[in-house]
Amino acid sequence: xxxxxxxxxxxxxxxxxxxxxxxxxLWQDVLARFLKNKSGxxxxxxxxxxxxxxxxxxxxxxxDYDAQSFPDRLLYPSALHPFGTDNFxxxxxxxxxxxxxxxxxxxxxxxxxxAAIGTVFGSVAGYFGGVIDMxxxxxxxxxxxxPSLLLAIAISAALGSGPINTALALSIGxxxxxxxxxxxTVMAIKTNEYIEAAKATGSRNLRxxxxxxxxxxxxxxLVNATMSIGGSIMGIAGLxxxxxxxxxPTPEWGSILNVGREFIRDFWxxxxxxxxxxxxxxxxxxxxxxxxxxxxxxxxxx
Amino acid sequence: MDELLRVEHLKKYFNNxxxxxxxxxxxxxxxxxxxxxxxxxESGCGKTTLGRVVIKLLEPTGGxxxxxxxxxxxxxxxxxxxxxxxxxxxxxxxYSSLNPRLxxxxxxxxxxxxxxxxxxxARKDKVFELMDMVGLSRRFAYSYPHELDGGRRQRIGVAxxxxxxxxxxVCDEPVSSLDxxxxxxxxxxxxxxxxxxxxxxxxxxxxxxxxxHISTDIxxxxxxxxxxxCGAKELFEKPLHPYTKGLLxxxxxxxxxxxxxxxxxxxxxxSPINPKSxxxxxxxxxxxxxxxxxxxxxxxxxxxKHFVTCHRVREINNL
Numbered sequence: 113x114x115x116x117x118x119x120x121x122x123x124x125x126x127x128x129x130x131x132x133x134x135x136x137x138l139w140q141d142v143l144a145r146f147l148k149n150k151s152g153x154x155x156x157x158x159x160x161x162x163x164x165x166x167x168x169x170x171x172x173x174x175x176d177y178d179a180q181s182f183p184d185r186l187l188y189p190s191a192l193h194p195f196g197t198d199n200f201x202x203x204x205x206x207x208x209x210x211x212x213x214x215x216x217x218x219x220x221x222x223x224x225x226x227a228a229i230g231t232v233f234g235s236v237a238g239y240f241g242g243v244i245d246m247x248x249x250x251x252x253x254x255x256x257x258x259p260s261l262l263l264a265i266a267i268s269a270a271l272g273s274g275p276i277n278t279a280l281a282l283s284i285g286x287x288x289x290x291x292x293x294x295x296x297t298v299m300a301i302k303t304n305e306y307i308e309a310a311k312a313t314g315s316r317n318l319r320x321x322x323x324x325x326x327x328x329x330x331x332x333x334l335v336n337a338t339m340s341i342g343g344s345i346m347g348i349a350g351l352x353x354x355x356x357x358x359x360x361p362t363p364e365w366g367s368i369l370n371v372g373r374e375f376i377r378d379f380w381x382x383x384x385x386x387x388x389x390x391x392x393x394x395x396x397x398x399x400x401x402x403x404x405x406x407x408x409x410x411x412x413x414x
Numbered sequence: 415m416d417e418l419l420r421v422e423h424l425k426k427y428f429n430n431x432x433x434x435x436x437x438x439x440x441x442x443x444x445x446x447x448x449x450x451x452x453x454x455x456e457s458g459c460g461k462t463t464l465g466r467v468v469i470k471l472l473e474p475t476g477g478x479x480x481x482x483x484x485x486x487x488x489x490x491x492x493x494x495x496x497x498x499x500x501x502x503x504x505x506x507x508x509y510s511s512l513n514p515r516l517x518x519x520x521x522x523x524x525x526x527x528x529x530x531x532x533x534x535x536a537r538k539d540k541v542f543e544l545m546d547m548v549g550l551s552r553r554f555a556y557s558y559p560h561e562l563d564g565g566r567r568q569r570i571g572v573a574x575x576x577x578x579x580x581x582x583x584v585c586d587e588p589v590s591s592l593d594x595x596x597x598x599x600x601x602x603x604x605x606x607x608x609x610x611x612x613x614x615x616x617x618x619x620x621x622x623x624x625x626x627h628i629s630t631d632i633x634x635x636x637x638x639x640x641x642x643x644c645g646a647k648e649l650f651e652k653p654l655h656p657y658t659k660g661l662l663x664x665x666x667x668x669x670x671x672x673x674x675x676x677x678x679x680x681x682x683x684x685s686p687i688n689p690k691s692x693x694x695x696x697x698x699x700x701x702x703x704x705x706x707x708x709x710x711x712x713x714x715x716x717x718x719k720h721f722v723t724c725h726r727v728r729e730i731n732n733l
Contacts (some may be wrong), residue, residue: 305511313525313574316500323524327515356606 145407152403158396162389166216169209177210178202178361186379196381199371204381208389211363214275215393218358219344221279223337226286231333233287234294235321239302249295252288260285261350268356278357282347285341293336297329331408335401344396349390365390416584417483418447418614419468426460426467431673433688437463438478439638442599442713445631447581450608450615452625452646454661455635456683461618462506464635466585468616469501470494481488481582502575504604506587508567518545519555521570524579544573548603564597572603576611584616589624602630623665626650634658637686637694640713643722653732654722656699693725701730 145154165172181201189196195204237248267281301307302325310320351357352366360367365386372382420682426438439462445451455461466472468479470486478487486497505511512521522541526532532540546568559567568588583602589597605628608615619625625632629646634657642655653659663677675700681698693699696706705725713723716733727733
């Protein structure tokens with residue numbers, strides 16, 4: 113019923129020849145559907161607020177994240193120190209904000225690496241099939257068989273800690289997941305007649321993958337990437353928590369949590385706030401990812 | 415007039431869990447320049463596969479294909495891609511045959527881009543020219559296919575097939591997924607284009623009435639094999655094979671006073687997987703006798719330019 117009305121409206125207002133050069137964007141549709149999803153907006157807001165907080169950290173707080181002050185150690189939240197101070201008297205709120213920078217940066221890099229490599233493997237395996245698919249898929253099976261955190265621990269231990277190594281360690285676990293998603297999507301797209309049409313009009317394989325297949329895998333890839341950023345933040349926190357990720361004094365949510373663990377009986381802010389930040393961020397990314405999936409899936413139209 | 419395409423004993427088998435699926439089994443024909451060969455048959459009889467194999471979108475299992483006298487059966491990958499400029503295909507489903515992420519302009523420009531044939535502005539002119547040619551208003555250039563109706567979508571498919579100026583086009587059921595009112599438009603368009611540009615078609619369809627007007631010759635297929643082939647007019651006036659007769663009897667006639675002989679084809683298609691050595695139509699044929707279940711009939715010229723594959727064709731038709 114609604115669909116019918118929309119169609120009529122479109123036809124009664126056809127675009128004039130003058131505006132034929134205006135490309136209508138598919139994302140307008142997607143945006144409209146996304147805005148209808150309340151939990152998606154909540155997730156998106158959480159993510160945006162987090163990102164704004166960590167970007168404008170120097171403006172928001174006037175403390176230095178590594179300015180120690182012995183008399184002020186382990187203070188409970190107050191007007192001056194909204195989250196209190198840690199065991200070296202550093203402002204905990206400031207450390208949370210700067211700590212987020214590292215977490216987000218590593219998470220973005222790790223997701224980017226795993227999405228890029230996963231896309232290459234997945235599209236090649238899905239498109240060519242046969243022996244190539246079998247080799248790549250078995251390789252991915254091996255990657256999947258290793259628990260990702262364990263793999264990350266092993267890689268961090270081997271390469272040493274540091275932001276870049278942590279990003280690498282976390283991305284390897286994600287490669288298998290994104291490659292699988294892309295492979296399945298590509299296999300589904302490949303059965304469409306327009307792929308055969310592209311072959312019939314003389315496109316070579318690489319061109320078909322690039323022009324006709326990859327643009328259509330963008331939606332699931334984006335959803336997976338959003339979700340995996342949340343997962344990566346958790347992974348970084350986990351690695352730092354066991355001392356393999358970011359080393360102190362560089363602030364990081366997991367390592368703050370780790371230090372706070374010593375004081376858990378007597379001083380709650382040092383464990384509660386980092387945990388809350390980690391939880392909220394992952395929650396935000398997951399809600400956002402879910403809503404994105406719903407919005408990008410054209411089958412769920414209206 | 416000289417021949418454009420000759421196919422000899424063409425075979426295409428698919429490996430299937432149950433055995434070899436004989437999708438196209440020993441098909442031979444010749445098409446002259448400017449002719450239209452209608453290929454008719456039930457769903458699953460291999461007519462679509464035949465169209466794909468003839469233009470080398472699928473590699474044949476056996477047989478030979480000659481295009482303009484040259485053997486194109488075993489040419490390499492590169493030559494195969496070059497062949498796309500000569501042979502094109504129009505697809506059945508105008509929904510799945512158009513990439514939903516591209517708008518009309520890019521869809522039509524795609525063949526030109528993949529061959530890097532012309533510069534940006536020349537390409538633009540060419541695309542608009544193609545749109546005019548297929549009767550697609552220029553204001554749709556930047557619409558997405560999902561915004562258009564089936565007829566307009568199919569026009570995009572036609573324009574895309576024409577972009578490389580081919581001489582030979584396989585029309586794979588181009589109207590069977592369209593509304594009846596639009597079918598006629600697209601058929602007329604295809605016919606006009608064929609005449610204007612001296613195109614040669616293979617027109618694949620399951621609907622005999624569709625090929626009646628457009629075809630020069632009609633080839634009737636049954637489970638991968640040829641059943642009957644002759645001029646279009648002759649097929650409708652004097653069908654010889656029992657299967658063709660059944661097909662023709664199934665065409666509805668818009669006249670309530672019209673009384674005709676009822677031929678009902680009973681039973682189901684025989685399996686194309688590892689077919690037995692018998693006439694494939696035997697289990698549905700009312701004339702079937704012992705020999706039909708024992709031997710594969712040969713494809714022979716029963717009347718001048720009228721080929722039939724049937725053991726008893728002469729008895730049945732009193733020839």
